[in-house]
Amino acid sequence: MxxxxxxxxxxxxxxxxxxxxxxxxxxxxxxxxxxxxxxxxxxxxxxxxxxxxxxxxxxxxxxxxxxxxxxxxxxxxxxxxxxxxxxxxxxxxxQAGAMVLAWTEEEVAALPALMDQAVANGVTDIQPLTGAEARGQEPQLSDRVLAGFRVPGxxxxxxxxxxxxxxxxxxxxxxxxxxxxxxxxxxxxxxxxxxxxxxxxxxxxxxxxxxxxxxxxxxxxxxxxxxFTIKPRKGQFVVYDKTAAALAGHILLPVPTKITKGIVVCRTAFGNLLVGPTAEEQEDREHASLDRETLQALMRRGTEILPALARHEVTAVYAGLRPATEEKxxxxxxxxxxxxxxxxxxxxxxxxxxxxxxxxxxxxxxxxxxxxxxxxxPRMPNISVEGPRDWQCPGHGGVVCHCELVTRREIEAALSGPMPATSLAGLKRRTRVTMGRCQGFYCTAELARLTEGRLAQPMLDPGHV
Structure with missing residues (x-):
């Protein structure tokens, strides 16, 4: 409470x-x-x-x-x-801006209606693109891209x-x-x-x-x-190492279908590159399991869009559930x-x-x-790549998570105040601790010490998340 x-x-x-x-x-x-x-x-x-x-x-x-x-x-x-x-x-x-990209003639044919819909929805600054123009703005795009349009906002x-x-x-x-x-x-x-x-x-x-x-x-x-009835829809994601973020400045969107917005490739606010999500119907409302074949398919799709992605390593994979219903x-x-x-x-x-x-x-x-x-x-502490971070300021008590540059002061702040983290997952969302390249391999022991007696489910409990 x-x-x-x-x-x-x-x-x-x-x-x-x-x-x-x-x-x-x-x-x-x-x-x-x-x-x-x-x-x-x-x-x-x-x-x-x-x-x-x-x-x-x-x-x-x-x-x-x-x-x-x-x-x-x-x-x-x-x-x-x-x-x-x-x-x-x-x-x-x-401020990334997005590109909606068409990879087949069928998708190219759908672009005019999508652009008309954008204008009808009040988004009037869209810019149509040929395949060459899209590659001019995003040089790492596959040469298979045929056309698209840009959404600056x-x-x-x-x-x-x-x-x-x-x-x-x-x-x-x-x-x-x-x-x-x-x-x-x-x-x-x-x-x-x-x-x-x-x-x-x-x-x-x-x-x-x-x-x-x-x-x-x-x-x-x-x-x-x-x-209404909730029909959980699972989305799986692949997160690439921070070196991959330079491959795409824009949010790269597919031509959406009636069911899903489709697979997106984009940077994250934390300096990684993300591919996903899928759209999978399931009955379970609590568990979003990961599937190896699906994740491999996401990786293949990512490299089809950005071929150079094949040379970069995956940092993490995750899945979430959306509360879809019988109606859109x-x-x-x-x-x-x-x-x-x-x-x-x-x-x-x-x-x-x-x-x-x-x-x-x-x-x-x-x-x-x-x-x-x-x-x-109140002001939120910045944990994104935009703006200064706590590790750049004196008196932070040392860096605990070196992959994400999370300081001891940031962890202590997240464990206190009016809304303290009460789980490891909550601490991750507040600080990004353990969410970097090593996935907590180096900092978990120190975290367990810092959080001892302060989480509803202790980190040393094998069931913690």
């Missing part, structure tokens, strides 16, 4: 947000700044432990979102709001510091975070929800279901029924029960749209609060 103790706080909260993924964190921030008393309920030991822990970390313009959709509106507002708040919160932005961001920053601002302005607080049941009476959780009872006037991969189950537990669009409703809003089906665009979704839901709630006149603006 983080923030003020609910037992000694108000009799009830104005808003209870279920789920501390990127959307839940953005919702907590938006309602807190609007003046509401907010509690965030997360069933895991740390935040961002579900769908938000694995993504491609791209800030999308919405150029290829369904025209006139709620998804498009939220992406566009989220994109604008990220640009508005990122400097005050200390969030990174790598697509950017790279840190996939986790944004959500951490949103939630930290909520906590700094009075919100409460309860971890290991799985919602079991809900009952609404006299304008107030009574939620039973594994961390104790919580009461709130408004309940927002942002439970991601468990959104339909939370619907059933709280309201008695669900109007966002599943947001306010009429399932009094004082209850379901925010479901936020699939691959949640990182880009989170702030826009939060603003939309605040408007839907139509509650009268007193907006904070002078809110606190």
């Amino acid at each position: 983080t923030g003020s103790d609910p037992a000694s706080g108000p009799a009830g909260y104005d808003v209870a947000v279920i789920g501390a993924g990127v959307v839940g964190c953005a919702l907590a921030r938006a309602f807190t700044l609007a003046g509401a008393r907010v509690v965030v309920l997360e069933k895991a030991v740390d935040v961002l432990d579900g769908a938000s822990k694995g993504n491609s970390a791209i800030l999308h313009t919405g150029f290829d979102a369904p025209e006139g959709s709620l998804e498009l509106a939220c992406i566009r507002e989220g994109y604008r709001l990220y640009h508005e708040v990122r400097e005050r919160l200390g969030l990174p932005l790598v 697509e950017h790279l961001i840190d996939p986790w510091s944004a959500a951490h920053g949103y939630l930290l601002q909520a906590l700094a302005n009075g919100a409460v975070l309860m971890r290991q607080a799985e919602v079991l049941t809900g009952r609404h009476a006299e304008g107030l929800w009574q939620l039973a959780t594994t961390a104790g009872p919580v009461s709130a006037g408004l309940v927002i279901n942002a439970a991601g991969l468990w959104g339909d189950e939370v619907d059933r537990r709280v309201t008695g029924e669900s109007w 669009h966002y599943r947001i409703r306010t009429d399932l029960a009094p004082g209850y809003i379901c925010v479901g089906g936020i699939r691959s665009t949640g990182l880009s749209a989170a702030l826009g979704i939060a603003a939309h839901v605040v408007r839907l709630a139509a509650r009268e609060f007193s907006p904070l006149a002078d809110p606190v603006w």
